[in-house]
Amino acid sequence: MGSLYSEHLTWLHRWPAGAKLACMALLGTLLFLFNELWLLAAAGLACALLWCSLGPATHKVRRLIRSVLVAAALVAGFHLWLGRPDVAAVSALRLACASTLGVALTVTTRPTDLLLVLDALLAPLARLGLRPERLSLQLALMLRFTEHFFVQWQKLDEAHRLRTGRPGGLRLIAPLTVQMLQAAQRVADALYARLGG
Amino acid sequence: MPPAADAPADAASPWLELRQVHLRRGGSQVFAGLSLHLAEERIGLIGHNGAGKTSLLRLLCALEAPQGGQVLSQGQDLHVLPAGQLRAQRVGMMFQNPDDQIIFPTVQEELGLSLQPQGLSRREALARARAFLAERGLADWAERAVGTLSQGQRQQLCWLALLLAGPRTLLLDEPYASLDLPGQARLADDITACGRQVLVSTHVLGPVRDYPRVIWLHEGRVRGDGPGREVCAAYEAAVAAEVAHARSAARPELRAVA
Numbered sequence: 051m052g053s054l055y056s057e058h059l060t061w062l063h064r065w066p067a068g069a070k071l072a073c074m075a076l077l078g079t080l081l082f083l084f085n086e087l088w089l090l091a092a093a094g095l096a097c098a099l100l101w102c103s104l105g106p107a108t109h110k111v112r113r114l115i116r117s118v119l120v121a122a123a124l125v126a127g128f129h130l131w132l133g134r135p136d137v138a139a140v141s142a143l144r145l146a147c148a149s150t151l152g153v154a155l156t157v158t159t160r161p162t163d164l165l166l167v168l169d170a171l172l173a174p175l176a177r178l179g180l181r182p183e184r185l186s187l188q189l190a191l192m193l194r195f196t197e198h199f200f201v202q203w204q205k206l207d208e209a210h211r212l213r214t215g216r217p218g219g220l221r222l223i224a225p226l227t228v229q230m231l232q233a234a235q236r237v238a239d240a241l242y243a244r245l246g247g
Numbered sequence: 248m249p250p251a252a253d254a255p256a257d258a259a260s261p262w263l264e265l266r267q268v269h270l271r272r273g274g275s276q277v278f279a280g281l282s283l284h285l286a287e288e289r290i291g292l293i294g295h296n297g298a299g300k301t302s303l304l305r306l307l308c309a310l311e312a313p314q315g316g317q318v319l320s321q322g323q324d325l326h327v328l329p330a331g332q333l334r335a336q337r338v339g340m341m342f343q344n345p346d347d348q349i350i351f352p353t354v355q356e357e358l359g360l361s362l363q364p365q366g367l368s369r370r371e372a373l374a375r376a377r378a379f380l381a382e383r384g385l386a387d388w389a390e391r392a393v394g395t396l397s398q399g400q401r402q403q404l405c406w407l408a409l410l411l412a413g414p415r416t417l418l419l420d421e422p423y424a425s426l427d428l429p430g431q432a433r434l435a436d437d438i439t440a441c442g443r444q445v446l447v448s449t450h451v452l453g454p455v456r457d458y459p460r461v462i463w464l465h466e467g468r469v470r471g472d473g474p475g476r477e478v479c480a481a482y483e484a485a486v487a488a489e490v491a492h493a494r495s496a497a498r499p500e501l502r503a504v505a
Contacts, residue, residue, distance in 0.1 A: 166369060240347055241350070244412060
């Protein structure tokens with residue numbers, strides 16, 4: 051149930067979620083349309099400035115962006131090894147810029163506001179008989195279960211360590227599956243009772 | 248002749264009624280012909296683990312369908328009522344573990360889900376949820392992440408979500424089980440102040456002792472049914488006798504081991 055949204059307000063918090071999402075989509079697409087190194091270097095510089103302008107709001111995601119930069123460095127290293135320094139620079143810059151844009155959106159936009167944009171975009175589907183609110187409920191359930199999965203895994207692993215002195219590893223898959231199925235049944239029961247079936 | 252699902256609710260009928268309900272789960276018979284009229288504003292449900300308290304609540308909110316008999320809400324079969332708003336407005340349930348029912352990451356979104364059966368848009372639902380919190384002096388809860396709430400606060404959130412959904416009858420399954428003493432007192436006060444019918448299944452007898460009616464279930468049958476004070480006292484006496492019997496039965500074995 052965690053969120054990367056930062057309560058530390060920045061200038062980007064004041065932008066409407068829809069505008070931010072549209073900008074990210076547009077800039078993200080442009081990053082992949084151009085191959086000129088100077089353009090991507092300028093984008094990299096702009097992203098670095100964007101990151102710095104967000105100040106302490108980026109605190110929660112520093113580890114995340116660090117792993118993205120490590121991944122970008124590995125990709126660059128692979129291309130350098132193949133003797134393509136131009137491709138190395140372009141790929142690394144694209145990955146780093148796209149991730150920075152995504153992170154900027156995530157830390158400055160509440161999940162609720164993003165879901166509202168999603169609802170507005172999906173609203174025309176209601177004419178086809180689909181129910182947009184059910185789609186966003188499914189999205190919320192997916193996010194919730196992803197986190198629940200890791201929390202349960204960690205709990206089982208801790209119990210296994212305590213009782214055997216060794217990490218559980220793949221032995222935990224069966225009990226984890228059983229627990230996840232039971233949790234899914236309980237959540238389904240709660241939704242049934244709350245939404246009237 | 249049972250009334251049809253689309254027949255108007257009968258105001259003279261008890262809010263909830265079980266007629267000759269048979270429920271079998273796996274190889275065991277949970278209820279064999281259980282009949283109950285549940286008309287009082289506050290009803291406590293007590294008994295040992297496995298006595299059928301949770302099964303009864305699950306029947307009353309249509310999560311469980313009986314193999315025989317009927318579960319009626321104002322004369323209408325709850326299991327034949329169309330799913331959605333109509334059923335959600337009759338009966339709502341708060342589960343024992345808040346984490347099994349909280350879906351959304353923030354308080355206002357979680358409360359907003361309760362308004363979904365009424366067909367409100369997300370924006371309207373969030374606005375109503377915020378207003379609902381503000382009325383209770385909890386305006387600052389709206390944006391709070393559910394993960395940052397304590398166990399007692401998560402339970403309170405589930406209670407608020409149930410109130411906001413506004414069903415006629417609220418079913419609470421072991422609501423006191425994971426609350427500290429101040430939390431128990433607050434929930435008991437909230438229940439007292441709530442203007443709806445409330446059924447509480449509990450092992451904590453204090454809050455239901457003053458209820459006009461407490462039902463003591465034992466192995467799927469009603470063993471006591473009456474004013475809270477009398478039924479709770481009878482249950483406590485029976486438990487004391489059981490414990491004394493078990494201890495005296497265990498003593499010869501202990502002597503033999505020694």
